[in-house]
Amino acid sequence: xxxxxxxxxxxxxxxxxxxxxxxxxxxxxxxxxxxxxxxxxxxxxxxxxxxxxxxxxxxxxxxxxxxxxxxxxxxxxxxxxxxxxxxxxxxxxxxxxxxxxxxxxxxxxxxxxxxxxxxxxxxxxxxxxxxxxxxxxxxxxxxxxxxxxxxxxxxxxxxxxxxxx
Numbered sequence: 346x347x348x349x350x351x352x353x354x355x356x357x358x359x360x361x362x363x364x365x366x367x368x369x370x371x372x373x374x375x376x377x378x379x380x381x382x383x384x385x386x387x388x389x390x391x392x393x394x395x396x397x398x399x400x401x402x403x404x405x406x407x408x409x410x411x412x413x414x415x416x417x418x419x420x421x422x423x424x425x426x427x428x429x430x431x432x433x434x435x436x437x438x439x440x441x442x443x444x445x446x447x448x449x450x451x452x453x454x455x456x457x458x459x460x461x462x463x464x465x466x467x468x469x470x471x472x473x474x475x476x477x478x479x480x481x482x483x484x485x486x487x488x489x490x491x492x493x494x495x496x497x498x499x500x501x502x503x504x505x506x507x508x509x510x
Contacts, residue, residue: 407433
């Protein structure tokens with residue numbers, strides 16, 4: 346286990362295959378990063394679920410299960426927040442056009458709940474379509490200093506940094 350990070354920012358990046366197995370690997374990495382950042386179990390679960398939903402969207406909707414395409418995952422830990430960026434290599438989409446899962450006509454539909462959950466679990470959520478580069482989702486979870494350990498330092502500041510697939 347690692348100790349929580351302090352003021353020093355830590356960056357953890359990985360490029361993943363565009364398969365559903367990628368989702369589990371992304372969740373495991375999210376779990377490790379959350380522990381390093383000092384999030385409590387409840388926030389860890391929310392962040393892991395947001396990463397889960399975003400990576401599924403990148404693989405299924407962005408890359409359309411094309412194994413020649415990649416999913417790029419980046420975690421950056423700051424003193425006050427965790428920023429997560431997930432980029433696919435697809436054509437992009439407009440999040441405004443995603444159907445509201447709470448609308449009566451969508452209540453029984455299986456799809457369309459991922460972005461709803463991400464918005465509920467994270468403090469900030471943004472989608473940027475980058476012509477020719479895919480779609481990048483940016484999610485932010487603020488770190489509550491009252492819940493962090495006061496041990497300081499970390500033994501995992503470089504763990505996973507620029508991890509190859």
